[in-house]
Amino acid sequence: MIMDHPLRAELAAELHARPFLRLAESVSLMHYAIYAEDNPSIHEAVLRALCCGTGIPLPVNSATHYSVQSSFGWHLKWERHTEFSTFTFVIPRNDTDYFSDTAMEGIPANWFEQIAGNRFVAxxxxxxxxxxxxxxxxxPSQWIDGPILVGSNVLSGGRVFCDWSVRADGFMRFLVVDEDFREEQGGRLLQRLYEIETYRMMALLTLPIARKLSRDLDEIHTSLQSLMQRMDSPGVDGxxxxxxxxxxxxxVRLESLSGSGGRFSASRAYEKLVLARIQELREERIEGMPTIQEFMERRFAxxxxTCRSVWARHEQIAARIARAVDLLRTRVNLAQEKDVTRLLAGMERTARxxxxxxxAVEGLSVAAISYYVLSLAAAAFKALHLLSIPIEPELAEGIAIGPVVLAVIAITRRTRGRLAKRNSSDEEYLVRPLNSSLTQQLEHS
Structure with missing residues (x-):
């Protein structure tokens, strides 16, 4: 009998999926981050090409992390993230040829050709x-000679120096001095440093988008202001x-710009990771040098x-447009209601x-109908008189005038009452849905 849920083992192993590097000596490390937005399959393909080119074992299918020792002396650590993958090469250092290609020995040149154009961090x-x-x-300036030397005491047992500059060879340099690191602290520190740089670059992916979006928002804001002024102008009802x-x-145009919302959300997540990794360094100032946190606050923050403010502005403009549409729709509905009211008033006048x-026609109709009825009655009375029935046609016709006229009036009024009742029911049936529809539109607005 199976007691565990099918996902238990996988989710429990996730806590140990990406262990820190274990370093107990001087090492040289080289770190790459590969980002290819339009080609997500490149990450596994590049890893397998590296394994085939250097003779190291292939990882299992669908692996998201892989660690292996090569015959050339370097250790490979590969990680697959949501949007990017990283290759970290570590090799022990016994000489002073710092920042050389020692950690890349044995890697074929065609492997570097495969990642050309997709290397995002080096x-x-x-x-x-x-x-x-x-x-x-x-x-440290002998090795880190950028425009600004950034350094600090970290983890109460070492120092970090860097300049956050990309050199002519395409790499950034970090120099870490182990003064009194405890076990595995050196590996954790190196991993935090290259994670800071990787997550920082991923967060900054949004900056060009934000700049372009800002220009588009300027145009939309200008158009919106013009339309709002026209709405406020007198005589614009028509x-x-x-x-x-x-x-x-x-x-619709603004909504088409919302497709980059995921990029802005990812940027905020990466920013939080950067700040968290910096806090984990537990920096202490070296006199005359800015710390990593201070440098990031001035350059990265x-x-x-800017990204946050641009997206907030996008949301504000979207809310303004929505309010303007609601207000204008209310005005249109009110104008339609006025038109309907005028139409109903016209119908009422016509009906009146x-x-x-x-x-007037009924009065004439009563006289005409009474005349014809009396004419028929007179003919009937004359016929009866010829049949020797004792009836005086003229007298009988005169006596019948009153009852005939009253009967015609009664029948006419009764017929008019029935027609009026039927017409009233038809008007109520037509007007009630129209008024209900207008009420719902106004409540929605």
């Missing part, structure tokens, strides 16, 4: 201990329908703030005129 790191560390810590169409087109005309 870092060289040196972890020095013992006599090498003491010799370098006093003059143009409300056209304004509503233009606002709808503006809303403004870029992220018809009623007056009907009353």
């Amino acid at each position: 870092c060289r790191m040196e972890l020095l201990s013992g006599d090498h560390a003491r010799a370098v810590r006093e003059a 143009d409300d329908s056209q304004l509503l169409v233009k606002l709808t087109h503006l809303a 403004p870029a992220m703030e 005129n018809q009623l007056h005309l009907q009353h």
Whole structure:
């Protein structure tokens, strides 16, 4: 009998899926991050090409992390993330040829050709201990000579120096001095440093999008302002329908820009990871040098703030357009209601005129019908008189005038009452749905 859920083992192993590097000596590290938005299959393909080109075993299918020792002396650590993959090569360092290609020995040139155009991060790191560390810590600028030297005491047992500059060979440099690291602290520190750089670059992917989006939002904002001014202008009631169409087109254009919302959300997530990794360094100031946190606050934080402000502006403009559409739709509905009210008033006047005309016609109709009925009655009375029935035709006709006229009047009124009742029911049936529809539209607006 199986007691565990099918996903239990996989989810429990996720906690140990990406262990820290275990380093107990001076090492040279080279880190690549591969990003290919339009070719997600490149990550596994590049890993398998590296394995085939260097003779290391192939990973299992659908693997998201892989760690192996090569026959050339370097250790490979590969990780597959949601949007990118990383290749980290580590090799022990016994000489002073720092920031060289020692960690890449044995890798065929065609492998580098496969990642051409997709290398998003490239870092060289040196972890020095013992006599090498003491010799370098006093003059880090010999190896890190960028425009700004950033450095700090970290983890209460070492120092980090960097300049966050991409050199002519395409790599950034990080120099780590091991003064008193405990077990595995060196490996954790190197991993945090290249994660800071990788996540920082992934977060900054949104910055070009934000700049372009900002220009588009400027155009949309200008158009929206113009339409709002036209809405507020007197005598624009007849143009409300056209304004509503233009606002709808503006809303569609803005909505088409919302496709980058996922990129902005990812940027915020990567920014949080960067800040978390910096906090984990537990930095202490080295006199005369900015710390990594201070450097990021001056250079990285403004870029992220720009992304946040642009997306917030996008949301604000979207809300303004939605409110403008609702207001204009309400105005259109009110105008339609006025038109319906005028139409009903016209129908009422027409009905009233018809009623007056009907009353006049009814009077003539009563006289005409009574005349014809009496004519028929007179003919009948004359026929009876010829049959020797004692009836005086003229007298009988005169006596019948009153009852005939009253009977015609009664029949006419009864018929008119039935028609009026039927017409009232038909009008209520037609007007009630129209009023209900207008009420619902106004409540929605």
